[in-house]
Amino acid sequence: MLSETKLYINGVVRPAAGDRTYETVGPWTGEVVGKAADASAEDVNEAIAAARRAFDATDWSTNHQARFELVKRLYELLQANEERISTLCRVQGGSALGFVPRAQVGMALGCYKELLDLFPQVRWEKDRGEAGPPQYRSHRKIVYEAVGVVGAITPWNVPLYVNIGKVVSALLAGCTVILKPAPDTPGPGAVMGELAAEAGFPPGVFNVVTGADPAMAGEMLVLDPRVDLISFTGSTGVGKRIMEKGAATLKRVFLELGGKSAKIVLDDVPNFAQEVASTMLVGHAGQGCAVQSRLLVSRKRYAEAVEILRGAYAAYEGKWGDFDDPSQVMGPVISKKQMERVMGYIDLGVREGATLLAGGKTRPEKGGGWFIEPTCFVDVTNDMRIGREEIFGPVLVVIPYEDEEDAIRIANDSDYGLSSGVASGDLDRALRLAGRIRAGSVSVNGGMCIAGDLPFGGYKMSGIGREWGVEGIEEYLESKVVAWRV
CATH class of the missing domain: 3.40.605.10 (Aldehyde Dehydrogenase; Chain A, domain 1)
Structure with a gap:
């Protein structure tokens, strides 16, 4: 106690x-x-x-x-x-x-x-x-x-x-x-x-x-x-x-x-698999306002991204939910109320027609608390509620885009504008897109845009x-x- x-x-x-x-x-x-x-x-x-x-x-x-x-x-x-x-x-x-x-x-x-x-x-x-x-x-x-x-x-x-x-x-x-x-x-x-x-x-x-x-x-x-x-x-x-x-x-x-931040992975990024897999929403069970909970991937490489995520989520099993393991960054959500809220969104995503690629269940065998599997939806469109509303749990949604203009449109088609990310093999291209995203902070190629000496806050809601x-x-x-x- x-x-x-x-x-x-x-x-x-x-x-x-x-x-x-x-x-x-x-x-x-x-x-x-x-x-x-x-x-x-x-x-x-x-x-x-x-x-x-x-x-x-x-x-x-x-x-x-x-x-x-x-x-x-x-x-x-x-x-x-x-x-x-x-x-x-x-x-x-x-x-x-x-x-x-x-x-x-x-x-x-x-x-x-x-x-x-x-x-x-x-x-x-x-x-x-x-x-x-x-x-x-x-x-x-x-x-x-x-x-x-x-x-x-x-x-x-x-x-x-x-x-x-x-x-x-x-x-x-x-x-x-x-x-x-x-x-x-x-x-x-x-x-x-x-x-x-x-x-x-x-x-x-x-x-x-x-x-x-x-x-x-x-x-x-x-x-x-x-x-x-x-x-x-x-x-x-x-x-x-x-x-x-x-x-x-x-x-x-x-x-x-709140936030519903988007990470845009451009098709020219040299470490495509790493950029896609690292977007798994697992740190502190996704309970962060600035987490990148919408992954935007070019339709040309969308099938490839789905398979990368399928493997990444499968490999993550057994790497979360242990109170004493110093290598783990994901535990339970904060309360039963929050668990029920997140599970409600997971059920909603299935009803909306998104494909549940990984997770989606509670895990009571982890302990008596409030454990939800790392969860990923693919085939998501930005008009779905799981693509628009802040879930505040370990739920990633993956949305395809047609070209740069479409990626920017999707990223900005949100009530929120807290944080975002762009990954590209061409820094000038990435910075150009970052300048068009309506958000208070943008990470380019993994740049740390949230720190004690930097202002943090958002646009819109x-x-x-x-x-x-x-x-x-x-x-x-x-x-x-x-x-x-x-």
Whole structure:
């Protein structure tokens, strides 16, 4: 059993009001693995009030060096607790051991370090010189200031990574923060609160509220006029609701939402088999917003691609679903609810007329939790729901295209625009196509387009704003113009 996690409010690590807790269920076993503090509305209100006071009545937003040192100290403590956090992400979040060094924990901490390294690049003032008619000639400057109180609402798939992207960027910008983790994975957020207390954060600067209710705390943050900005990562449906509810207070919203990203493999690629096979959707059971879940292959080589995938999926049997194997990157999906949702899409794909090439079944012999085989559909058309909707599971769909124009049309024929990929033996050709894809990031020939020093976000229904990089810190700043007569 995991140790019980607590709230972190106004500088104090404490239980929820009335000592309320809820049970967390492990995706590997389907059994209770721990307890977490179950915040009440009163707890959330206290966290908001504390964050407001800390922003309005302290020098947190203006003392850049002091807060940088505290945020750096939190990084050092997270590093020292990497093993504990990794266990939480495995037991509570369903991460396979081989995925922990990736976005789950290792990459998350690496990206934290990149944010610290980028901090000196943030400009707090820009001089715009003198301008205006003689009688009103003025010297002008732009001052960049923290937005205020931030409500950070994070998902269950890579909780530490997303917590860091929001919380650290907002704190570096000078904001105060209330973090509301997903009910399934409260642990990494709660540990951040514990370590912030150990680091000596001033009361109210950073707060963590966990709870069984997926909506209550988030709704309070969105509706409360004391909260200036909401940063949310999750489904497009919830993102729309946040925009709607946030309108009452004209709240700034940053939304990182769903994706149905396409990878275009051009027929001139020299390592065709490798490019096709490497698109198997297995890392963290496909539970990632930026995963390339649509594989687009030239019709000239489509039959070849199908046979490559048939062999690749067959060879992958026995290489996933083992809790203790460090070479494996795929475990269960997060919950029974998510398993049923993914299986519903698999059933839908068969009804829509796609060919189930591999997988498609649950695997209860892997354990008592929520295991779904790596699954691949071929003969998919882009008007099928499995080709258009985010499944968020280990389900790859393979779509043929006629020529370059058709490939671009299919890639862009989506409500989403988060990430994408192009593979070609001709770099200029690949870059030309990348420039035409409507997505926030494009990987060309395996280039790493998602990193802590790069802005991440999407077009269309994939969201608003950018996370990570200097741009991600600047999401939490306001610009103020100051001008004086000369």
